[in-house]
Amino acid sequence: MLPDLVAGLALLALTGYVVLGGADFGAGFWDLTAGGAERGAPVRAMIKRAMSPVWEANHVWLIFLLVVLWTGFPVAFGSITSTLAIPLFAAALGIVLRGGAFALKGQAATIAEARALGATFALASVIAPFAFGAAVGAIAAGRVPVGNARGDEWSSWTGSLSIVVGLLAVATGAHLAAVFLGADSRRAGRAELVHAFRARALGSGVVAGALAIAGLLVVRSDMPALYDGLTSGAGLACVLASGAAGLVTLWLEWRERFELARYAAATAVATIVAGWAVAQQPYLLPPDLTVHEAAAPDATLAALLVATAVGMALIVPALTWLFRLALSGRLAYEDEPRP
Amino acid sequence: MIDGVLGGPVDQDYLVQARQMQAMSFAVHIPLVCFGIAFPAMVLFLEGLWLRTGDPLYRALAKRWSKAMLILFAVGVVTGTILSFEMGLLWPEFMATFGAVFGLAFGIEGFSFFVEAIFIAIYVYGWDRLPARVHVAAGVPIVLAGISGSLMVISVNGWMNHPVGFSIRGGEVVDVKPLEALFNANLWHELVHMYLAGFIVAGFLVAGVYAYGWLRGRRDRHHRVGLVVALSVAALAAPAQLLVGDWAARTVAERQPVKLAAFEGLERTTKGAPFSLPGGIEIPDLLSVLAFHDPGATVTGLDSVPADDRPPTGIVKVSFRTMVFIGTALTVLGAWFLWVWWRHARLPSSPWFHRALVAAGPLALVALIAGWITTEVGRQPWIVYQVMRTESAVTGASGVPVGFAALGLVYAGLVAVAFVMLRRLGREPLEVGS
Ligand code: HDD
Numbered sequence: 001m002l003p004d005l006v007a008g009l010a011l012l013a014l015t016g017y018v019v020l021g022g023a024d025f026g027a028g029f030w031d032l033t034a035g036g037a038e039r040g041a042p043v044r045a046m047i048k049r050a051m052s053p054v055w056e057a058n059h060v061w062l063i064f065l066l067v068v069l070w071t072g073f074p075v076a077f078g079s080i081t082s083t084l085a086i087p088l089f090a091a092a093l094g095i096v097l098r099g100g101a102f103a104l105k106g107q108a109a110t111i112a113e114a115r116a117l118g119a120t121f122a123l124a125s126v127i128a129p130f131a132f133g134a135a136v137g138a139i140a141a142g143r144v145p146v147g148n149a150r151g152d153e154w155s156s157w158t159g160s161l162s163i164v165v166g167l168l169a170v171a172t173g174a175h176l177a178a179v180f181l182g183a184d185s186r187r188a189g190r191a192e193l194v195h196a197f198r199a200r201a202l203g204s205g206v207v208a209g210a211l212a213i214a215g216l217l218v219v220r221s222d223m224p225a226l227y228d229g230l231t232s233g234a235g236l237a238c239v240l241a242s243g244a245a246g247l248v249t250l251w252l253e254w255r256e257r258f259e260l261a262r263y264a265a266a267t268a269v270a271t272i273v274a275g276w277a278v279a280q281q282p283y284l285l286p287p288d289l290t291v292h293e294a295a296a297p298d299a300t301l302a303a304l305l306v307a308t309a310v311g312m313a314l315i316v317p318a319l320t321w322l323f324r325l326a327l328s329g330r331l332a333y334e335d336e337p338r339p
Numbered sequence: 340m341i342d343g344v345l346g347g348p349v350d351q352d353y354l355v356q357a358r359q360m361q362a363m364s365f366a367v368h369i370p371l372v373c374f375g376i377a378f379p380a381m382v383l384f385l386e387g388l389w390l391r392t393g394d395p396l397y398r399a400l401a402k403r404w405s406k407a408m409l410i411l412f413a414v415g416v417v418t419g420t421i422l423s424f425e426m427g428l429l430w431p432e433f434m435a436t437f438g439a440v441f442g443l444a445f446g447i448e449g450f451s452f453f454v455e456a457i458f459i460a461i462y463v464y465g466w467d468r469l470p471a472r473v474h475v476a477a478g479v480p481i482v483l484a485g486i487s488g489s490l491m492v493i494s495v496n497g498w499m500n501h502p503v504g505f506s507i508r509g510g511e512v513v514d515v516k517p518l519e520a521l522f523n524a525n526l527w528h529e530l531v532h533m534y535l536a537g538f539i540v541a542g543f544l545v546a547g548v549y550a551y552g553w554l555r556g557r558r559d560r561h562h563r564v565g566l567v568v569a570l571s572v573a574a575l576a577a578p579a580q581l582l583v584g585d586w587a588a589r590t591v592a593e594r595q596p597v598k599l600a601a602f603e604g605l606e607r608t609t610k611g612a613p614f615s616l617p618g619g620i621e622i623p624d625l626l627s628v629l630a631f632h633d634p635g636a637t638v639t640g641l642d643s644v645p646a647d648d649r650p651p652t653g654i655v656k657v658s659f660r661t662m663v664f665i666g667t668a669l670t671v672l673g674a675w676f677l678w679v680w681w682r683h684a685r686l687p688s689s690p691w692f693h694r695a696l697v698a699a700g701p702l703a704l705v706a707l708i709a710g711w712i713t714t715e716v717g718r719q720p721w722i723v724y725q726v727m728r729t730e731s732a733v734t735g736a737s738g739v740p741v742g743f744a745a746l747g748l749v750y751a752g753l754v755a756v757a758f759v760m761l762r763r764l765g766r767e768p769l770e771v772g773s
């Protein structure tokens with residue numbers, strides 16, 4: 001019971017990060033592909049305006065996930081971080097480069113400076129989610145054994161599932177970002193940007209859907225147990241829900257119902273994460289370590305749950321207020337690069 | 340002693356590099372954290388002054404400081420993220436074995452970070468858009484989260500030095516009591532000492548920037564106010580730090596006698612132990628006084644444990660001395676200011692005072708890092724004091740030197756760019772609006 005609750009907490013943190021942090025990474029992807037300095041400027045400015053007030057808070061979901069894992073499932077945490085040291089370190093470095101470049105971009109004085117920082121930000125925004133996705137793929141593929149760096153440092157996370165999940169992480173982030181930014185542009189009354197982001201949301205949505213299906217095919221040929229989980233019971237329900245939410249998102253984008261599309265897109269992505277978790281139950285690190293075997297003693301789990309309940313009671317109203325202010329455009333100061 | 344649940348010690352040729360990588364990451368994060376602790380309180384103080392007096396200068400200054408605070412916070416966030424990853428990337432066996440014991444603290448810390456990140460965004464981006472009282476109120480949680488966040492992370496470090504809240508049976512960690520671990524005996528002195536250090540470091544660094552401006556001829560009211568507010572904070576914290584340092588030393592003497600012996604490099608257990616100053620001067624009985632407030636007290640020597648269980652004494656001894664000397668010097672500097680301010684209600688007008696202030700910021704940083712080296716290296720060879728050795732905790736992954744080099748390069752770039760951006764922010768003219 002307690003281990004399952006804490007596993008649920010880890011899943012909540014992961015979902016929060018995949019949706020909110022993922023959209024931040026995705027914004028970086030659109031920054032990267034926005035085109036030359038002149039042509040891409042409006043898109044980049046919109047990204048900056050939408051992200052500035054919220055990226056730090058979005059990022060804390062990752063910290064929370066790490067903390068829940070090492071407190072609640074310490075053996076799994078040690079095994080994961082030692083075997084998957086390379087992708088995780090790459091992701092961490094990506095986060096530093098990205099966060100640093102983003103925070104400092106505001107003070108850039110020349111176009112050249114802004115461009116160098118912007119390129120760093122954008123490139124790191126693609127590397128980090130790919131690396132995280134590859135790590136998740138390695139776990140799902142059962143390539144992370146219990147022990148201190150017991151799994152292979154390279155082949156553990158370079159299998160086909162890792163590659164697909166890595167790409168999927170980049171694509172879903174980009175899709176979420178395009179959907180969110182489209183809605184933000186509409187609120188800001190920037191019609192030309194609304195259309196730019198709508199096209200991006202539709203395109204990336206199709207790519208993300210295709211990658212999700214490719215992932216299923218890889219799972220079917222390589223990981224029969226996981227495939228069973230995804231095609232029966234609750235796992236199947238998640239897969240179907242995700243597909244349906246994805247289609248609804250595309251339809252809403254097509255009909256230019258951007259506010260509703262936000263929630264549909266988030267649901268489509270969240271249900272992929274949930275589907276994976278449900279499908280590999282009862283294992284935390286398949287094929288051997290179950291959630292219950294990996295769990296910390298009950299005293300720790302209970303304390304963690306109580307602390308989380310109290311913490312959530314504080315955080316939820318605060319987060320709501322932040323997003324209210326941010327979405328209504330009341331948090332921003334203009335500091336565009338000076339010529 | 341315990342080896343760990345992932346299968347015990349592994350071959351790791353680069354333990355030293357792993358330790359240095361950890362040390363480097365802390366050395367970048369902790370100075371930023373000082374601003375996370377002290378800046379919100381300083382900014383709120385200025386904004387409060389504005390609300391009381393209506394003088395727009397205070398508001399303009401608070402606004403400018405809050406922009407610097409946001410930049411430093413962002414860099415603190417990403418360097419803190421590196422630390423969180425490194426716990427697992429460098430010390431998986433430590434985490435796997437003890438995560439359940441001390442993890443709760445980090446769990447609570449996570450919520451502090453949420454609070455901090457949320458309200459710092461509302462505060463800094465809300466300057467011109469929120470009603471004044473709401474805006475001030477949004478600043479208060481930032482200050483509180485700085486306290487609770489430090490409390491929790493320091494609790495983990497305190498626990499590594501005074502590991503409680505579990506037992507070891509048959510090589511396994513059992514009877515885990517997370518709350519007992521959270522409130523270990525090292526927590527309180529470390530927390531207060533670090534908290535004050537935050538105000539000393541941030542206060543002297545900010546004051547130093549304005550003192551530098553003073554020396555270059557920028558002596559308007561804006562510079563004077565900035566200097567006085569920052570310096571007051573630091574000057575009040577510095578003498579208190581001496582008292583807390585004394586408390587810390589006595590706690591160490593009681594609980595980690597071998598670490599205390601390393602402070603002086605005291606080979607043999609000695610009654611009335613001396614304390615040596617640079618240049619070979621030795622003050623009789625001083626170590627006994629420092630550790631036990633009694634000149635005749637017996638101080639345990641390094642020879643009380645086998646050679647294998649002793650920390651490297653050279654670096655600990657130098658670090659401890661560096662911290663104490665700088666701490667004393669900063670107190671004297673602060674007292675100079677407080678005296679003149681109290682007697683004449685003005686700043687000391689000597690250029691030497693201002694030159695000393697320019698030096699004080701970097702020196703406070705040195706004291707901060709030296710203090711952490713004292714604590715962390717003084718704990719060696721243990722990662723968990725007298726329970727798990729650092730070499731048992733380290734990762735079996737290869738490539739530690741590659742990671743170390745990569746992170747070193749990234750951090751060098753990050754620090755350089757952040758420095759340039761802050762300087763640029765400082766050069767912008769202050770917009771004193773209505
Ligand atoms: C501005 C920074 C600063 C200053 C001026 C001082 N310290 Fe300090 N000291 C630290 C910053 C620091 C710290 C924040 O770096 C440490 C590391 C761990 C801790 O709790 O605080 C520390 C640790 C530390 C320890 C080891 C605690 C332990 O291992 O548990 C002792 C015994 C002292 N200090 C003693 C002193 C004394 C006697 C000082 C006065 C002259 C002094 N410190 C000034």
Ligand code: HEM
Pocket residue numbers: 358359361362363365366369426430433492493495496499708711712715716719722729
């Ligand atoms: C919570 C607050 C902590 C702070 C502020 C802190 C600070 C520091 C500092 C400043 C150093 C540098 C020592 C040097 O220069 O050699 C250091 C070293 C080190 N820290 Fe900590 N530490 C903390 C917690 C931890 C934790 C949780 C771990 C383990 C995962 C850890 C493991 C180490 C190790 C192994 C070293 C290397 C020691 C050496 O080089 O001799 N520390 N720490």
Ligand code: HEM
Pocket residue numbers: 056059060063368369371372374375376411412413414415416417418419420422423426452453455456485488489490492493495533
């Ligand atoms: C084991 C050592 C440490 C770890 C794992 C760690 C982790 C972190 C993380 C993850 C963040 C980012 C929070 C966010 O995303 O908003 C952060 C920031 C912060 N940390 Fe640390 N930290 C460590 C040491 C310390 C120490 C010694 C202190 C000081 C007492 C401290 C105080 C803070 C504060 C106040 C922030 C807020 C950011 C800022 O204002 O710069 N941390 N830390």
